[in-house]
Amino acid sequence: MILLPCPWCGPRDADEFGYAGEIRPRPDPSTTTPAEWRGYLYLRRNTAGWTRERWFHRMGCRRYLVLERDTTNNDVRPSTDASSGSGS
Amino acid sequence: MSMRLGPRVGEVIDRDEPLSFTWNGRTYPGYAGDTIASALAACGVRVFSRSFKYHRPRGLLTASHLDPGCMVQVDDEPNVRGAHRRVRPGMDVRSQDTWPTLSFDVKAANELARRMLPAGFYYKTFMSPGWLWPAYERVLERFAHGGVVGPGKVSALDGNERYDKRHAHPDVLVAGGGPAGMAAAVTAARSGCSVMLVEEELELGGHLRWGDDVDLTALSELRGRVAATPGIEVLTDAVVLGRYDGNEISVLQRGLPHVAERLVKARARTLVAAPGLIERPYVFAGNDVPGVMLSTAVRRLVNLHAVKPGDRAVVLTANADGDATALDLERAGVEVTRVDARRGGDVTRALGRGRVRAVELGDGRRVECDLLVTATGWTSAVSLLTMAGDQPRYDDTAARFRPDASRLPSDVMATGGVVGDGSCAQLVAHGEATGREAARRSAQSSVTASAAPPPLPVEPHPALFRGRTHGMVDFSEDVSSKDLFTAVEEGFRCPELAKRYTTATMGPAQGKLESVNVVAIIAEATGAAIAETGTTTWRPPYAPVSLGALAGRLREPTRLSPLASWHHSHGAAPLVAGAWIRPDHYGDPVAEAASVRDGVGIIDVTPIGKIDLRGPDVSRLLNLVYVNKWSKLEVGRVRYGVMCGEDGVVIDDGVTGRLAEDRYLMSTTSSGAVTVWEWLESWLQTERPQWRVHATPVTTSYASINVAGPRSRDLLARVVDDVDVAPEAFPYMHVRTGRLAGVPGCVVWRIGFTGELSFELHVPAGYGLHVWERLLEAGRDLGVRPFGVEAQRILRLEKGHLIVGQDTDATTKAYGAALDGLVKLDKDDFVGRPELSWGGQPGDGQRLVGLRMSPDSLVPAEGSQLLDHRGLICGRVTSSRLSPALGRAVCLAQVEAALAEPGRQVTVRLVDGGTARAAVTEQLAQVDPEGVRLRA
Numbered sequence A: 001m002i003l004l005p006c007p008w009c010g011p012r013d014a015d016e017f018g019y020a021g022e023i024r025p026r027p028d029p030s031t032t033t034p035a036e037w038r039g040y041l042y043l044r045r046n047t048a049g050w051t052r053e054r055w056f057h058r059m060g061c062r063r064y065l066v067l068e069r070d071t072t073n074n075d076v077r078p079s080t081d082a083s084s085g086s087g088s
Numbered sequence B: 001m002s003m004r005l006g007p008r009v010g011e012v013i014d015r016d017e018p019l020s021f022t023w024n025g026r027t028y029p030g031y032a033g034d035t036i037a038s039a040l041a042a043c044g045v046r047v048f049s050r051s052f053k054y055h056r057p058r059g060l061l062t063a064s065h066l067d068p069g070c071m072v073q074v075d076d077e078p079n080v081r082g083a084h085r086r087v088r089p090g091m092d093v094r095s096q097d098t099w100p101t102l103s104f105d106v107k108a109a110n111e112l113a114r115r116m117l118p119a120g121f122y123y124k125t126f127m128s129p130g131w132l133w134p135a136y137e138r139v140l141e142r143f144a145h146g147g148v149v150g151p152g153k154v155s156a157l158d159g160n161e162r163y164d165k166r167h168a169h170p171d172v173l174v175a176g177g178g179p180a181g182m183a184a185a186v187t188a189a190r191s192g193c194s195v196m197l198v199e200e201e202l203e204l205g206g207h208l209r210w211g212d213d214v215d216l217t218a219l220s221e222l223r224g225r226v227a228a229t230p231g232i233e234v235l236t237d238a239v240v241l242g243r244y245d246g247n248e249i250s251v252l253q254r255g256l257p258h259v260a261e262r263l264v265k266a267r268a269r270t271l272v273a274a275p276g277l278i279e280r281p282y283v284f285a286g287n288d289v290p291g292v293m294l295s296t297a298v299r300r301l302v303n304l305h306a307v308k309p310g311d312r313a314v315v316l317t318a319n320a321d322g323d324a325t326a327l328d329l330e331r332a333g334v335e336v337t338r339v340d341a342r343r344g345g346d347v348t349r350a351l352g353r354g355r356v357r358a359v360e361l362g363d364g365r366r367v368e369c370d371l372l373v374t375a376t377g378w379t380s381a382v383s384l385l386t387m388a389g390d391q392p393r394y395d396d397t398a399a400r401f402r403p404d405a406s407r408l409p410s411d412v413m414a415t416g417g418v419v420g421d422g423s424c425a426q427l428v429a430h431g432e433a434t435g436r437e438a439a440r441r442s443a444q445s446s447v448t449a450s451a452a453p454p455p456l457p458v459e460p461h462p463a464l465f466r467g468r469t470h471g472m473v474d475f476s477e478d479v480s481s482k483d484l485f486t487a488v489e490e491g492f493r494c495p496e497l498a499k500r501y502t503t504a505t506m507g508p509a510q511g512k513l514e515s516v517n518v519v520a521i522i523a524e525a526t527g528a529a530i531a532e533t534g535t536t537t538w539r540p541p542y543a544p545v546s547l548g549a550l551a552g553r554l555r556e557p558t559r560l561s562p563l564a565s566w567h568h569s570h571g572a573a574p575l576v577a578g579a580w581i582r583p584d585h586y587g588d589p590v591a592e593a594a595s596v597r598d599g600v601g602i603i604d605v606t607p608i609g610k611i612d613l614r615g616p617d618v619s620r621l622l623n624l625v626y627v628n629k630w631s632k633l634e635v636g637r638v639r640y641g642v643m644c645g646e647d648g649v650v651i652d653d654g655v656t657g658r659l660a661e662d663r664y665l666m667s668t669t670s671s672g673a674v675t676v677w678e679w680l681e682s683w684l685q686t687e688r689p690q691w692r693v694h695a696t697p698v699t700t701s702y703a704s705i706n707v708a709g710p711r712s713r714d715l716l717a718r719v720v721d722d723v724d725v726a727p728e729a730f731p732y733m734h735v736r737t738g739r740l741a742g743v744p745g746c747v748v749w750r751i752g753f754t755g756e757l758s759f760e761l762h763v764p765a766g767y768g769l770h771v772w773e774r775l776l777e778a779g780r781d782l783g784v785r786p787f788g789v790e791a792q793r794i795l796r797l798e799k800g801h802l803i804v805g806q807d808t809d810a811t812t813k814a815y816g817a818a819l820d821g822l823v824k825l826d827k828d829d830f831v832g833r834p835e836l837s838w839g840g841q842p843g844d845g846q847r848l849v850g851l852r853m854s855p856d857s858l859v860p861a862e863g864s865q866l867l868d869h870r871g872l873i874c875g876r877v878t879s880s881r882l883s884p885a886l887g888r889a890v891c892l893a894q895v896e897a898a899l900a901e902p903g904r905q906v907t908v909r910l911v912d913g914g915t916a917r918a919a920v921t922e923q924l925a926q927v928d929p930e931g932v933r934l935r936a
Ligand SMILES: [Zn+2]
Pocket: A006, A007, A008, A009, A010, A057, A060, A061, A062, A063
């Protein structure tokens, strides 16, 4: 079980978090096309390497976090709160 | 015939505590401290099981937890390691899978049919024709390992058959309690670390326990140091199962009071692996005949348990431990013939069937004996290190794979025999240096300078894997060296493939005894070097683990409303609804429903999700998460809303009321209470962090009671203190706050899931029972009665109100749930807007409709399929009940959009195989479609 760094709670077992997935920008709903919108809904880069993803600290501070993680070895870098501006 | 020896210096049995137990129904004596295997061996028992494929008699091989030959059934517990489990008074021990008896085994006739079971027989013999598979399966299951799980005699754990879990956070976890492991633990603890020292065997000490006087002195000195050092938690009879990301170490603990097993999840700053060496069996003809043992097995039996393993022994020795074993045997009065492998001595064949009768030596001599001991080499127990990234390398000098410490992450270290050879003092020095460095890496130490442990010497050892004959390689799976040669001939030249083809290393021993022999024999068969043949991959768990230990205790909480005790004492039938237990009914759901239609009833709806929303931007949030419009909701009003995901699929519904300018109360479905809250938070925290909204879950802060029926206003009027419930003062879809039955801070909204005039009261939870009882008391002359979930489901179905998740599924978009009218595409944005703006055309999925059955009293089971005129499936019944108000079935169904028009006929496929006709109704509501009663 990997340890995730929560900016509020410190290193915590990944069991405590919900995985909210790769961060992807939400298209403007008033101008989006079906192709673009469905890419946002269903397509993921699934990178082998460093990814930016969102985790929800469900059993801790209940904040959504932005975390960089290397999917090949689960190395992680310090995370930030999703509302701090780097989240989208 | 007693094989018990006189007292030994290092024995672990307590001769002052004799006991008795049964083996296959007969009573045997033993001493406290005996294992099942040692007690039986002391009584002259030599055959403990039958082998897997050929059902050959099997005796002790390693006399340790790894022994493949003595898995036994103990009381109702199967697959117990008989050479590890201590015997207890009165224990009922039985051999496993030896029908009809251990001594006379019909399946031994299999051996004659060896040709039937060639290498890869799983993939050859029982393959075709496929339709015979059920018959093959019945044949194969007779060959399977394993005892019987209950309901036999209940074990001494009776009533305590629980499994437990624990989390631990040691600075240093030392896996292995031999000399190096003990030294590492002591040094790390003295440097200020909290240390967990885990040993698979029943006591600390490793190989020192069965050693000579010098070893025993070192043992007691090291044990004394461990006991005297604060900060070391010692777990014996506990095995490290695996090492995972973040240095999470799983440890299985056995032999505890009150629990059968406990799984410890330890998050260690530094792992020190000190697993030692495992003695390797030698491959030759007859190497699995009872009486052929490893040297460590003999030393355990003689020195720990005072058991004489035979009377005349041949000892094939290639190292100092083999020499010491010969001396131990001689001291125990056994006649010993030494065969020195370092001088070219060899064993070609063990003769005998139920026991060794004689041995053929490499020089052609034949020696009569009843015990053959091999000391032909060691295997490094590298599995834990490979889980951390190590790739062991074959060392020609030592004739074994050794870890490559350079590949280990900084939080994993190794010490002891797995690293190299050396005297006890050298192993201890290496352990101490490793413990000091582990403490430094754990940053809990005053020691600052990094000091690499001094290297351990590597002693030359002859490379002995297979002799001149073919013999057993995997004793658990009955795979011989001949089978491996066959596999290589058939093209399975890589160990990973040959392993799967022959099932070698795939039995209960999981390769710990046999995997290096497998590699060596494949290398021999392919003509390659061992180093270039490579190994198989080690994966957790290192040792077998019971499902009970993985599951642990049931930690799923049950949620109960503050009225639960009242429901229980008034005959409510419990209904498990997600985490909640709710009253399904109080004996007569139809009468309960009728009382709501005709008079008044009350229902506990506490599980309804409730979220308190405050702040200046709540209406913007509501506009975003609901498909309908919220900006004009006035204070004192309530509105029904539907939430869809970004894919347009309906995810929840409920009403939200505006209690004050900046304060709202949102309700959700019971099952959606938590997910909706998290979902609101995700929008507030990620996409709209600038909005000022506080969302607080208050589901269990309130007891929620729905008062429903034409007399509900009359009843409520008797319990309100400061709320005017007159129709003109409190219209439909409005909310009021105030005092009820003396309780301040209540929220009342006038809504109608049941289709009747009704009021939903949200009362501070601690006063829920008070208000509930007050309502029943005040309404006695009105005929008020409690109703349960079943009556509510009947009522809402008569009214055609959908339940998200029952009448919709994970593909139902808003228009598929007949909610098109709510979707306001003229809003700039809301969740799922683009998807909903493109959909909703005929042919686009299914629609929610009402069904009228023919005959009309037939109630099809929920989930019944609907068929179109061609007989193709075109939908399903999502909800169905017999309506007491109408005297006929009322149904909701999902049906293809093209068939969703009123009057269209479909066929319903019934559970009993028959069919019935049904017609799509004009509207979903069958009772009061105009909503007159709601607005009364
Ligand atoms: Zn946190």
